[in-house]
Amino acid sequence: MRKRLSAKVSVAPFHVGVVLTPGFSLMAFASTVEPLRGANLIQGDVLYRWSHLSPEGGMVASGGRLEVKTQPLPKPADADLDMIVVCGGMGSDSYRHPKLTAFLRQMMRRDVMIGSVSTASFILAEAGLLDHRRCTVHWDYIEAFQEAFPQIDVINELFVIDGNVFTCAGGTAAMDVMLQFIRQRQGDLFASQVSDQFIYGTIRQPRDAQRMTLRNRLGVSQPALVKAIEIMESAVEAPLRSPDIARRVGVSTRQLERLFTRYLSCTPSQHYIRLRLEKARKLLRHSTLSVLEVGVASGFTSASHFARAYRQHFKRVPSADRTPETVPFLAEEREGPPRRKPRS
CATH class of the missing domain: 3.40.50.880 (Class I glutamine amidotransferase (GATase) domain)
Structure with a gap:
């Protein structure tokens, strides 16, 4: 009810x-x-x-x-x-x-x-x-x-x-x-x-999606490709290998690589690491997890690998994204009480 x-x-x-x-x-x-x-x-x-x-x-x-x-x-x-x-x-x-x-x-x-x-x-x-x-x-x-x-x-x-x-x-x-x-x-x-x-049309219900569908976001509708990316998005902290993703989708590893190259101009592993780095950036900006904890939550087991991949993708070190530079009042907030720590 x-x-x-x-x-x-x-x-x-x-x-x-x-x-x-x-x-x-x-x-x-x-x-x-x-x-x-x-x-x-x-x-x-x-x-x-x-x-x-x-x-x-x-x-x-x-x-x-x-x-x-x-x-x-x-x-x-x-x-x-x-x-x-x-x-x-x-x-x-x-x-x-x-x-x-x-x-x-x-x-x-x-x-x-x-x-x-x-x-x-x-x-x-x-x-x-x-x-x-x-x-x-x-x-x-x-x-x-x-x-x-x-x-x-x-x-x-x-x-x-x-x-x-x-x-x-x-x-x-x-x-x-x-x-x-x-x-x-x-x-x-x-x-x-x-x-x-307000020319708003239908009043949406609570369970309607916040975001556009994956098909609309990517601008592609190839079923196997969409399913592969859905699998990637659901397994960021513990990344899967491309052969495992291909098997779940029902195509060969080579077919999966061709789909990514054709529709997204990248390899499956390149798209996957991009997803993981985007998650890392969100956590750096919106949580109090340490840089190492953010790396682990994004599927990186090595701090050096995380830092290197982050710097290569965003052209900056992870610590530079701890606070959005476009919100100056946050600097004033830091002069007051310390930021909270995640509850255990």
Whole structure:
């Protein structure tokens, strides 16, 4: 049975507090608040209102450097919020603020709906709000989330509603979860009208895929090649030999090599190591694993082999990708409390 967001139906407008974190995603932010504005427009009345919040108030810069003015987090006793949505982005995997953590925990005890979009799932997890719950996060951060919170059940879905907490992959998926919420309060027809206002089409369901299919991503549809790459993607930490992959696909090793050369202009082993190095780069940027641990998680048994392959592919040493250079506020974060270590 699909779990639903429960909400108190009242005459007063439903109040959503949107908490912005440094480097928040503009796409996720707009996809959160625009359906609420669209609902008010269609109704011709104020069904929803929203406030922009942050721990200290003031201007908060998005990942694209556009700044939004926010109000300080209210005292929980004075907060007239029906829902809180924490909007994350680049850097949210390491962003921590004691005031925000305390606020979320207190509002949780008051049975206020709390959600996250994009990488803000890390913030909810660190606050303990996702313990014993299912959740999701942007696909690019799933592996880092699993490493940081192995006790939490994270799944690759657009959004997950578990009781009074929801998590969302981010991007336009935030629109899907808000439209789902509007549908539960105002009905299917009304939600469809809101969706049409944004030329959005069908409202996606939680279990719809976050990413394009492998066929679309690669631009190829050759069945044996697609299956071979699916096998590679599922066995990154313990890589398989090309003959083993060929046998699972049902072709000879030579046929497999010809398919990769014809459609991707590389050998199977070249594509495989590229996949492993891409995973390594994600873990370096979004987790606190050591460089050696990242290499092992990406299928390299030798630190020197990992460093050499990484440098050859990315033209830089692995340690240079520990923190994205395009997010300067992360350097300021490092001056505060130390980054968390993965939980055992």
